[in-house]
Amino acid sequence: MxxxxxxxxxxxxxxxxxxxxxxxxxxxxxxxxxxxxxxxxxxxxxxxxxxxxxxxxxxxxxxxxxxxxxxxxxxxxxxxxxxxxxxxxxxxxxxxxxxxxxxxxxxxxxxxxxxxxxDTPMWNERSIEEALGERVPQGPIIGLTEKLRTNINILRSMIKSPDLCIENREVGAISKTQISVVYMNGIVDKGILKKVQSRLSNLSIKYLLEARIIDEVIEGKKSIFTLNKRTERPDVLASSLYEGKVGIIVDGTPFAIITPSLFIESFQTPDDYFLKAGRFTSRFMRFGGFFLSVYLPGIYVALEKFHQDNYSEKVVKSLFSDGELLPVFWEMLLLLFILKILMDATFRIPKSSIILISLVATIIIGQTAVTAKLLHPASLITIGITFLASFLIVYRGLAEAMGTLRFLFVIAAALLGFNGLIVGTTILILYMTNLKSAGVPYLSPIIPLRFKELKDTLYRGDLKSLINSKHSYPDNN
Known part of the structure; x- marks a missing residue:
């Protein structure tokens, strides 16, 4: 110096x-x-x-x-x-x-x-807009912006308490980027907070342009599941802080990182707490969508490859094979790959071209492929239901894991049929049981079972009870 x-x-x-x-x-x-x-x-x-x-x-x-x-x-x-x-x-x-x-x-x-x-800064920034990635039919609609100070301002407007603590840090050797660790003093889980602070203190990088590196540092071990939650909604961040969690806001990134993030939270949406209807059925429907999205292609492949003889010729032609060029297994892989391309392209191409891409995809994948006997109509229906069911899971972090699991279960079903699906499911549960988010078991409060925390898992409990209850997190370290 x-x-x-x-x-x-x-x-x-x-x-x-x-x-x-x-x-x-x-x-x-x-x-x-x-x-x-x-x-x-x-x-x-x-x-x-x-x-x-x-x-x-x-x-x-x-x-x-x-x-x-x-x-x-x-x-x-x-x-x-x-x-x-x-x-x-x-x-x-x-x-x-x-x-x-x-x-x-x-x-x-x-x-x-x-x-x-x-202090004389005057940074150019966009105005506060609607949270487009996490829309709700009722409730607050504003989203976070790219400016750290603006996000802290929004958070302060929601949590009017001196217990809201902001710890500012600077990350980067060449270019310094400010990040803020936010939590509620007296409510935050001390073990989680210490783990986050320790992992951030050990971070040494040249520069920080995107919050993904912070995400990975806090996660610790690599996993197909996202062990931290990302949100662009300040009300979701505020609610998580009231539950004893820790938030990290990175300057230049229009969303916040929340840790710990549990598997069960992927099926919760903000409107669960704004609407009266659906407190018992909405999450069961999302669970059903998750299982359909992950298992349906594999089940279809297992039925076609190992159980065709159990059905009449008419059923086989209607559901599995009617002289198509590709076997069902390759049909599934091809359709999954093509739809992945379409979804990825949708976020890259200009908005004015989305309708054109949709029409071209409909003609190629639908009418032409079936008419030319390349794909069976039932395969298209199976993949269509699979992707529609996946849209019930609005949390993108779980969507990435669902895509990987869907592919793995298709391969397991092609090799071993339903036995492969059972073995794969057993391995998946054991794998998820060993996952931890900031030291908290990923499957908590189901594994390990915690009865007091089940009031906001498979169903949404009474709001007054949820607000007044104290949350705690198991730490098996």
């Missing part, structure tokens, strides 16, 4: 070298004091600061500054005239560069080895 020197010109030269003489670094030298005999320099990056704040609350007070008679000008006297709610003193060039790249203005004075930094 290099300290700031007393010579103003040397300090300016060093800062310019640190920024590699970039053209948007502005250095404004001016004279101040009773006889305009003292020199000062105001340094900032053009385009990310509010020039009106600098003009009104930094430059103007400095020009109007008059030191008391028979007293030397000190940096403390100068700092008193700067009209800013947030400013601080720094003594090292590393601190100066950090302040400048974060949109703050640095004031250097001739003959002083300290600098004054003033």
């Amino acid at each position: 290099i300290n700031i020197e007393n010579n103003l010109d040397d300090n300016i030269k060093h800062i310019k070298n640190l920024f590699h003489q970039t053209s948007d670094l502005v250095v404004r030298k001016l004279k101040y004091g009773r006889h305009r005999s003292k020199y000062a320099a105001i340094i900032y990056i053009d385009g990310i600061i509010d020039s009106e704040i600098i003009q009104e609350f930094v430059i103007k007070p400095l020009l109007d500054f008059t030191e008391p008679a028979k007293k030397n000008i000190t940096i403390d006297l100068v700092s008193e005239v700067i009209e800013s709610a947030n400013f601080r003193m720094v003594t090292q060039f590393q601190e100066v560069t950090n302040e400048i790249v974060n949109g703050n203005t640095v004031v250097l004075l001739e003959g002083h080895n300290k600098a004054i930094t003033v």
Whole structure:
């Protein structure tokens, strides 16, 4: 670390070298004091600061500054005239560069080895919009934005309590990115909080552009399941904090990470708590959608390959084979692959082309493939039901695991039939039993069984009881 020197010109030269003489670094030298005999320099990056704040609350007070008679000008006297709610003193060039790249203005004075930094950022950001990825028929609709301060502002507006704690951290060696760890003091599970803090403290990276690296660090071990929950809804984040969980917000990312995330929570949606209807049936329907999406292609393959002889020729032609070119197993793999391509392409192509892609896909996969005897109509129906059922699971983290499991169960069914599905399911349950999210068993509160926590699992319990109940999480570490 290099300290700031007393010579103003040397300090300016060093800062310019640190920024590699970039053209948007502005250095404004001016004279101040009773006889305009003292020199000062105001340094900032053009385009990310509010020039009106600098003009009104930094430059103007400095020009109007008059030191008391028979007293030397000190940096403390100068700092008193700067009209800013947030400013601080720094003594090292590393601190100066950090302040400048974060949109703050640095004031250097001739003959002083300290600098004054003033909050003057003005970042361009989009307005608060609807949470498009987690829409609900009733309840709050606003979503998080890319700006950390805006997200904290929204969260503070929902949780009006001094117990809401914000721990700010900076990540990155080349480019510093601010992240905030948020939790409710007195409610948060201490073990979860310590684990999150420990894993973030051990993070060492050059830069951070996306929150996925934070996700992976907190998850710890690799898994086909997403062990942290991502949400773009501030009300979901607030609710999770009230339950004793920990949230992480990354500057530049329009969603928050919530940990721990349990398997059962993938079947809960915000509107479960806003609507009266469906408190007993909605989650059972989503569970049914999960099992259909994962198992239906495998069941179809097992029936076709190992149980055709149990059905009449008419049923076989209607459901399995009527002279098609491809066997059912390859039909399933081909359709799963094509639909994966279509879903991926839907997020990449311009919106104006989505209808065209849909029409082309309908013609190729549907009418043409069946007419040309490439695919059996029942295969199309099976895959169609599979993907429709998967849309019941609105949580995208589970959708990624469902795609992997669906493929694995199709292979298991092709090799061993229903025995393969049973063996695969047994392995899956054992695998999920050993998964932990921030030290909490992933299948909790079902495995290990915790009766008191079952009031918000397969069904939604009474809202008053849920709000007033205290949540706890098992830690098997």
